[in-house]
Amino acid sequence: MYKxxxxxxxxxxxxxxxxxxxxxxxxxxxxxxxxxTRAGEAKAVPLALVERAKTNPLKITLxxxxxxxxxxxxxxTEVGALARRLPFQVDTTLRKAINDGKVMxxxxxxxxxxxxxxxxxxxRPDIAVIEAVSITEEGHIVPTTSVGNSASFVQFAxxxxxxxxxxxxxxxxxxxxxxxxxxxxxxxxxxxxxxxxRIGSAAIAVDPSKIVGIVFSELRDSPSNALPxxxxxxxxxxxxxxxxxxxxxxxxxxxxxxxxxxxxGTIANAVTSGLVKSxxxxxxxxxxxxxxxxxxxxxxxxLKFASASSITVSAACGERVFGNINAYKxxxxxxxxxxxxxxxxxxxxxxISINTALEFDIYGNVNSTHVNGSKMMNGIGGSGDFARNAQxxxxxxxxxxxxxxxxxxxxxxxxxxxxxxxxxxxxxxxxLADLRGLAPxxxxxxxxxxxxxxxxxxxxxxxxxxxxxxxxxxxxxLSEALSWHVSLEENGAMLVK
Amino acid sequence: MYKxxxxxxxxxxxxxxxxxxxxxxxxxxxxxxxxxTRAGEAKAVPLALVERAKTNPLKITLxxxxxxxxxxxxxxTEVGALARRLPFQVDTTLRKAINDGKVMxxxxxxxxxxxxxxxxxxxRPDIAVIEAVSITEEGHIVPTTSVGNSASFVQFAxxxxxxxxxxxxxxxxxxxxxxxxxxxxxxxxxxxxxxxxRIGSAAIAVDPSKIVGIVFSELRDSPSNALPxxxxxxxxxxxxxxxxxxxxxxxxxxxxxxxxxxxxGTIANAVTSGLVKSxxxxxxxxxxxxxxxxxxxxxxxxLKFASASSITVSAACGERVFGNINAYKxxxxxxxxxxxxxxxxxxxxxxISINTALEFDIYGNVNSTHVNGSKMMNGIGGSGDFARNAQxxxxxxxxxxxxxxxxxxxxxxxxxxxxxxxxxxxxxxxxLADLRGLAPxxxxxxxxxxxxxxxxxxxxxxxxxxxxxxxxxxxxxLSEALSWHVSLEENGAMLVK
Numbered sequence: 001m002y003k004x005x006x007x008x009x010x011x012x013x014x015x016x017x018x019x020x021x022x023x024x025x026x027x028x029x030x031x032x033x034x035x036x037t038r039a040g041e042a043k044a045v046p047l048a049l050v051e052r053a054k055t056n057p058l059k060i061t062l063x064x065x066x067x068x069x070x071x072x073x074x075x076x077t078e079v080g081a082l083a084r085r086l087p088f089q090v091d092t093t094l095r096k097a098i099n100d101g102k103v104m105x106x107x108x109x110x111x112x113x114x115x116x117x118x119x120x121x122x123x124r125p126d127i128a129v130i131e132a133v134s135i136t137e138e139g140h141i142v143p144t145t146s147v148g149n150s151a152s153f154v155q156f157a158x159x160x161x162x163x164x165x166x167x168x169x170x171x172x173x174x175x176x177x178x179x180x181x182x183x184x185x186x187x188x189x190x191x192x193x194x195x196x197x198r199i200g201s202a203a204i205a206v207d208p209s210k211i212v213g214i215v216f217s218e219l220r221d222s223p224s225n226a227l228p229x230x231x232x233x234x235x236x237x238x239x240x241x242x243x244x245x246x247x248x249x250x251x252x253x254x255x256x257x258x259x260x261x262x263x264x265g266t267i268a269n270a271v272t273s274g275l276v277k278s279x280x281x282x283x284x285x286x287x288x289x290x291x292x293x294x295x296x297x298x299x300x301x302x303l304k305f306a307s308a309s310s311i312t313v314s315a316a317c318g319e320r321v322f323g324n325i326n327a328y329k330x331x332x333x334x335x336x337x338x339x340x341x342x343x344x345x346x347x348x349x350x351x352i353s354i355n356t357a358l359e360f361d362i363y364g365n366v367n368s369t370h371v372n373g374s375k376m377m378n379g380i381g382g383s384g385d386f387a388r389n390a391q392x393x394x395x396x397x398x399x400x401x402x403x404x405x406x407x408x409x410x411x412x413x414x415x416x417x418x419x420x421x422x423x424x425x426x427x428x429x430x431x432l433a434d435l436r437g438l439a440p441x442x443x444x445x446x447x448x449x450x451x452x453x454x455x456x457x458x459x460x461x462x463x464x465x466x467x468x469x470x471x472x473x474x475x476x477x478l479s480e481a482l483s484w485h486v487s488l489e490e491n492g493a494m495l496v497k
Numbered sequence: 498m499y500k501x502x503x504x505x506x507x508x509x510x511x512x513x514x515x516x517x518x519x520x521x522x523x524x525x526x527x528x529x530x531x532x533x534t535r536a537g538e539a540k541a542v543p544l545a546l547v548e549r550a551k552t553n554p555l556k557i558t559l560x561x562x563x564x565x566x567x568x569x570x571x572x573x574t575e576v577g578a579l580a581r582r583l584p585f586q587v588d589t590t591l592r593k594a595i596n597d598g599k600v601m602x603x604x605x606x607x608x609x610x611x612x613x614x615x616x617x618x619x620x621r622p623d624i625a626v627i628e629a630v631s632i633t634e635e636g637h638i639v640p641t642t643s644v645g646n647s648a649s650f651v652q653f654a655x656x657x658x659x660x661x662x663x664x665x666x667x668x669x670x671x672x673x674x675x676x677x678x679x680x681x682x683x684x685x686x687x688x689x690x691x692x693x694x695r696i697g698s699a700a701i702a703v704d705p706s707k708i709v710g711i712v713f714s715e716l717r718d719s720p721s722n723a724l725p726x727x728x729x730x731x732x733x734x735x736x737x738x739x740x741x742x743x744x745x746x747x748x749x750x751x752x753x754x755x756x757x758x759x760x761x762g763t764i765a766n767a768v769t770s771g772l773v774k775s776x777x778x779x780x781x782x783x784x785x786x787x788x789x790x791x792x793x794x795x796x797x798x799x800l801k802f803a804s805a806s807s808i809t810v811s812a813a814c815g816e817r818v819f820g821n822i823n824a825y826k827x828x829x830x831x832x833x834x835x836x837x838x839x840x841x842x843x844x845x846x847x848x849i850s851i852n853t854a855l856e857f858d859i860y861g862n863v864n865s866t867h868v869n870g871s872k873m874m875n876g877i878g879g880s881g882d883f884a885r886n887a888q889x890x891x892x893x894x895x896x897x898x899x900x901x902x903x904x905x906x907x908x909x910x911x912x913x914x915x916x917x918x919x920x921x922x923x924x925x926x927x928x929l930a931d932l933r934g935l936a937p938x939x940x941x942x943x944x945x946x947x948x949x950x951x952x953x954x955x956x957x958x959x960x961x962x963x964x965x966x967x968x969x970x971x972x973x974x975l976s977e978a979l980s981w982h983v984s985l986e987e988n989g990a991m992l993v994k
Contacts, residue, residue, distance in 0.1 A: 084936070099969050104936035107970070109885075109918055119847065119888055120749045121921070122934035184755065184847040184888065189686030252617045258681065343886060344841035350616065350681040365913065373909075373978070374969025380918060388606075388885060389840060391616055391681065412870075414975060416862065416913035421606055421877060424618070437619035439581070439601035472596050472871025473604070478911060478979045478986065481870070486976045 005164050006214060008139040014214045021161045021213040022048035025127060027058035032125030032153030035072075036065030036310040036337060037264050037289040038090070038224075040146030042129040042163045043070050044217035050075040059083035063125060065148020065309065065337050066110060066288075066381060067091070069222030077103065086122075087113045088379040099375045107369060110288065110382040111341035114152035118183060128157035130204070131217075132164050133172040139208030140201075142173045145221055145322070146310030147334045151178050151204045160206060161213040167220050171326050174202050176334045192345045195259050195286040195307040198333060223315040226291060229270035232398050235429035236267055237274035240354070240394065243425065243432050245279065253391075255279070256304075259286035261346070261386045262293075263355040264312065267396050269293045271354055276300045286349055288340050288382045290332070292317045298331060307333045309340040341385035350391030355383040357395040357426075359406075360451075361413045362444040362464055363474050364420035364435050366395050372485050373414030380417050387422045399428035399453040405493040407456040409447060411463045412481035420474075426451055440474040459495055502661050503711060505636040511711045515545035518658045518710040522546055522624055524555035529622030529650030532569075533562030533807040533834060534761050534786040535587070535721075537643030539626040539660040540567050541714035547572040556580035560622060562645020562806065562834050563607060563785075563878060564588070566719030574600065583619075584610045585876040596872045604866060607785065607879040608838035611649035615680060625654035627701070628714075629661050630669040636705030637698070639670045642718055642819070643807030644831045648675050648701045657703060658710040664717050668822050671699050673831045689842045692756045692783040692804040695830060720812040723788060726767035729895050732926035733764055734771030737851070737891065740922065740929050742776065750888075752776070753801075756783035758843070758883045759790075760852040761809065764893050766790045768851055773797045783846055785837050785879040787829070789814045795828060804830045806837040838882035847888030852880040854892040854923075856903075857948075858910045859941040859961055860971050861917035861932050863892050869982050870911030877914050884919045896925035896950040902990040904953040906944060908960045909978035917971075923948055937971040956992055 006012055022045050025031055035041025041064065052058075053076075061084040062076065073091035076082050085094065087108035098105040108116075116122045130150045132141045143150055144165050154160050179200030181187055191199050229237070247253050257280055262268040272293030275283065285294060285306035292313050297303035311334070313321065321328055339345065346353075358377065360366045368383055369376060387393035395418070397408045408428065420443065426433045431450040435443045448460050467475035484494040503509055519542050522528055532538025538561065549555075550573075558581040559573065570588035573579050582591065584605035595602040603619075613619045627647045631639045640647055641662050651657050676697030678684055688696050726734065744750050754777055759765040769790030772780065782791060782803040789810050794800035808831070810818065818825055836842065843850075855874065857863045865880050866873060884890035892915070894905045905925065917940065923930045928947035932940045945957050964972035981991040 101938055101965060101968070101972075104939060105970055106934060106936050107918065112918075115844075116933065120747070121888075181845075184845075185691075185751075187845045187847070188690060189688060189841075189845070191686060193685060194682075250617070254682075343844055344686075347612075347840055348678075348681075348684045348686070350684070370969075370971055373973045373975050374964070374967065374971055376970035380916075384885075384916075384918065388881075391618075414973075415971065417916055417918075419877075419881075419914055419916075421604065421609075421881065421914075436613065437603060439603050441598055442601060467871070468598060470871065471598070472867075473602055473873035474867055474871055474912065475598075476870045476911075478870050479983045481979060482975045489975065 004170060005134045007137045008135055008208055011135060011139060011208055011211055011214060014211055016213050016215060018044035018048035018215045021045045021215045022052050024159065024161065024212060025049055025060065029126040030061040030063065030123045032063045032128040032149065032157055034065065034130045034143065034146065034148055034150040035068045036146035036148035037312045038067050038069035038222050039310040039312045040131050040144040040148065040221065041068040041072060042131045043219035044215050045129045045161055045163050046072045046076065049081065050079050053079040053081045061123065063113065065146060070219060088381050090378045095376060105376060107379040109380060109384045110337050111343065111385040114149050114338055117152065117156055124156035125153050126157065127159045127161065128153035129161045129163060130154060132162050133168050134164065134170045135162060136203050139211065140203035140205050142203045143176055144168050144172060147176055147336050148309055149337060151180055151336050154204050154206045155180065159212045160210045161215065162211055163215045163217050165217050167218050168322060169325060175325060175329055175332060176202060178204050178336065179339055180336060190339060190342055190344055192339065195284040195349065196305040196333065223318065224291060224312050226269040227266040229273060232429035233267045233270035236396050236427050237271040239427050239432040240271055241274050241278050256282040257352055258391050259284045259349045259351045261287040261351045261353040263383060264289050264291065265356050267356055268354055272297060276302060286351055288337060295321055305331055307335060307340065309335055309337040341382045343385060343389045346386055346389035351386060352392045352394065353386035353390035354394045354396060355387060357397040359408045359410055359413055360395060360426055361410050362447050362460060363440045364423045364426065364443045364447065365413050365416050366418035366423055367413040367415045368417040370415035372488060384418065387418050392424050393422055394425040394427060395423055396427045399430050399451060404455060406488060407453060407494050409452045409456065409460065410484050411460065412476060414482060414485045441468065456495065501667060503632045504634045505632055505705055508632060508636060508705055508708055508711060511708055513710045513712060515541035515712045518542045518712045519545035519549050521656065521658065521709060522557065526623040527558040527560065527620045529560045529625040529646065529654055531562065531627045531640065531643065531645055531647040532565045533643035533645035534809045535564050535566035535719050536807040536809045537628050537641040537645065537718065538565040538567065538569060539628045540716035541712050542626045542658055542660050543569045543573065546578065547576050550576040550578045558620065560610065562643060567716060585878050587875045592873060602873060604876040606877060606881045607834050608840065608882040611646050611835055614649065614653055621653035622650050623654065624656045624658065625650035626658045626660060627651060629659050630665050631661065631667045632659060633700050636708065637700035637702050639700045640673055641665050641669060644673055644833050645806055646834060648677055648833050651701050651703045652677065656709045657707045658712065659708060660712045660714050662714050664715050665819060666822060672822060672826055672829060673699060675701050675833065676836055677833060687836060687839055687841055689836065692781040692846065693802040720815065721788060721809050723766045724763040726770060729926035730764045730767035733893050733924050734768040736924050736929040737768055738771050738775050753779040754849055755888050756781045756846045756848045758784045758848045758850040760880060761786050761788065762853050764853055765851055769794065773799060783848055785834060792818055802828055804832060804837065806832055806834040838879045840882060840886045843883055843886035848883060849889045849891065850883035850887035851891045851893060852884060854894040856905045856907055856910055857892060857923055858907050859944050859957060860937045861920045861923065861940045861944065862910050862913050863915035863920055864910040864912045865914040867912035869985060881915065884915050889921050890919055891922040891924060892920055893924045896927050896948060901952060903985060904950060904991050906949045906953065906957065907981050908957065909973060911979060911982045938965065953992065
């Protein structure tokens with residue numbers, strides 16, 4: 001079996017246990033690990049590192065593509081092994097350590113992490129740990145369910161550990177398209193002109209002498225935790241699809257729309273699922289992650305092609321797709337996240353980008369990351385890479401949270417991730433606000449009238465009217481602008497009746 | 498003389514007075530006018546429109562490249578002719594009308610206005626008014642001191658008025674490089690690989706039958722109003738140049754640096770001038786506007802080439818450069834602002850982008866536009882196009898304003914234009930904070946220690962320490978976060994002793 005998975009025979013003697021591989025990771029190192037949206041992360045080696053840290057403490061800087069599964073961030077946090085973490089995470093335990101100031105978390109646009117490494121602006125990895133299905137005759141690495149930042153980590157690291165996941169078929173080879181931009185000043189255009197264009201190689205190139213360990217693992221990706229659509233997420237999907245129909249009818253886009261980017265999570269999944277019954281045809285995705293809904297669309301004949309950096313699906317969908325990957329390889333490509341999220345390509349293609357907001361304000365500024373201004377949830381992820389450059393930047397959220405104690409539409413957001421310049425359309429289950437070409441006072445009218453829960457509408461109108469009386473392009477009463485958030489902290493509700 | 502300026506003879510009978518041309522602009526129209534950073538705007542026609550509006554009122558939507566000179570925005574505002582204005586302005590009278598809610602102002606990233614028109618997301622111009630030095634044999638339009646959005650306005654408008662400025666030589670032909678991206682989904686890469694690459698044509702293509710009027714004018718651009726460097730702007734320049742030397746010494750960029758983008762204004766001009774005495778050589782600019790300092794650098798042999806969308810210089814510099822434009826044509830190119838500011842190219846080249854902040858906060862969020870959160874100054878301009886995609890995004894400001902009553906470094910900015918994700922380096926006359934790879938709490942330490950005026954340092958430290966005690970990735974005390982701005986409104990100073 002080794003020879004099927006390690007086709008360069010000179011590497012066969014690098015096979016070792018996960019414990020041995022983990023011992024190559026030293027205190028103080030910057031470690032680049034595969035993994036994006038809880039897909040394709042190295043598993044056995046970091047879990048062995050957790051065990052080792054229990055008796056032999058160490059602190060590392062952990063850089064990944066995005067979030068990890070298998071509770072790896074949780075376990076590394078619990079043993080105190082994380083000094084610094086970038087560029088994204090979704091784990092409850094790590095989140096608490098971040099918000100307590102115990103782990104330094106650098107929240108980044110997902111296209112930019114390896115760009116900053118390339119320019120030596122942040123440390124390059126000392127060691128890379130990459131999940132693979134196989135190693136080719138050249139010693140090159142064939143990734144699994146995500147590409148993330150793996151190709152650059154391998155290029156930049158002094159040492160590479162490959163973790164071969166034998167639960168996934170070697171047929172994954174050919175699914176990926178590995179292309180990295182040149183160093184400046186000799187950078188050339190990245191010639192992805194359509195979502196389906198392949199411009200790179202099937203495996204991650206590496207000097208085989210850098211491979212210092214090969215570990216075999218039988219651990220699977222954690223299944224997706226997206227919830228089924230509920231009445232509110234369905235309403236959000238319905239509003240957005242009705243709007244897209246209008247766009248097609250007005251001649252602003254064809255019936256195949258524009259390439260779709262859909263953020264991860266329950267609402268985004270519901271929106272994509274909603275397209276199964278839509279009149280649109282020949283859809284394509286140019287996204288960072290593919291969820292179950294992508295495969296629903298493919299199987300319904302609605303979707304022609306999907307490009308992303310990872311596949312994060314339920315156990316049932318994973319069995320169907322990963323168990324028969326050859327049947328999907330002509331309709332899918334997985335790319336480095338620097339390419340899946342590259343501003344150059346997003347702007348060229350003119351994606352429709354649908355991402356989730358924590359809250360937005362009456363002027364269309366969006367908070368994607370910080371609960372009540374201070375506490376990190378997950379990170380900005382790729383939402384900025386896409387929203388800034390999309391043809392249509394859509395943000396979605398339910399109009400309220402915590403049983404109505406929180407309005408997702410507020411006078412002023414407590415933290416800004418996306419400015420009003422970058423938000424074209426906002427959608428809640430109440431309705432949709434089309435902000436294109438509107439000045440801030442007009443945006444406020446559209447948002448309050450269309451997106452706000454009725455329980456909060458009068459209070460927002462009152463704030464807006466009094467602010468307008470004070471004046472300004474973006475009228476605010478600064479002594480009140482954050483008072484809803486202060487009330488939430490003090491009283492457990494934004495408005496106290 | 499007409500035949501020298503209008504080389505397509507069938508257009509000679511389109512010559513008319515400015516009054517006649519202005520009468521083609523009707524109430525309710527969207528008008529696309531040339532002009533970018535007070536350079537190359539149509540002058541005679543809008544001034545004739547002002548006169549006409551005094552007796553024959555009308556309201557238009559005015560779209561330009563950026564700001565206009567010759568008090569055109571002021572005069573159009575005074576006669577009540579502006580219903581809507583985009584994407585940028587710098588005029589005091591118009592600013593007041595905007596802040597009073599009398600003119601709807603749509604503040605946009607300067608690369609995006611015509612992209613939104615192309616996608617029919619905002620109205621295309623009914624009529625375009627474009628300043629030119631001449632019309633070619635094909636009827637194509639040779640612009641003057643800026644390109645701005647003129648090429649797209651001409652492409653999109655149903656009617657075109659050309660205003661020929663006879664104070665500028667026909668030798669301007671060959672200075673410009675006119676290239677426009679294709680409509681989606683057939684967009685191809687924009688093949689500017691170096692600042693000096695020319696990829697388009699020397700004149701703006703147009704079906705000559707769309708040219709409905711040609712007006713001659715002898716009005717000049719308003720001269721630059723950048724002030725000479727003072728002690729503080731000189732200190733900002735010195736801090737930044739010392740930092741760039743470190744970057745070169747550390748091997749992160751060559752001694753020719755990266756292509757420089759420098760925003761308009763006094764501080765930016767001082768920084769560029771400071772490079773004359775620096776050790777750097779073979780510099781290039783990939784910018785949106787060129788100021789006097791560009792020509793100082795050129796003449797000092799420091800600068801090899803400069804690409805931009807406009808030239809905004811003092812009267813003396815204008816006489817030197819525009820009076821002898823042939824001597825500069827191999828070292829300069831003017832492009833459509835969509836290309837000078839295109840994320841694709843900015844990221845490919847990896848510019849060093851230096852833009853002015855109104856204020857920034859202890860976590861590195863930047864306010865470029867709104868005084869005390871509500872009142873618009875000018876607009877975001879191209880700062881977002883560049884800062885998001887630059888290799889090094891620098892924001893500069895003096896540490897205080899209004900004789901010390903205002904700190905430019907605050908607990909929380911009152912408006913966000915650039916998030917902490919997009920700010921690499923912040924500079925005041927006090928010092929420089931290098932934020933690359935830092936988590937928010939670390940950024941706060943770097944900013945407070947390096948950039949804050951001593952009069953405000955203790956108060957910011959106190960806020961930061963108490964906020965950290967509450968916790969969070971980006972610790973804030975929301976009930977106090979904007980209190981400095983509230984105090985400024987109520988007491989005329991951010992801190993009352």
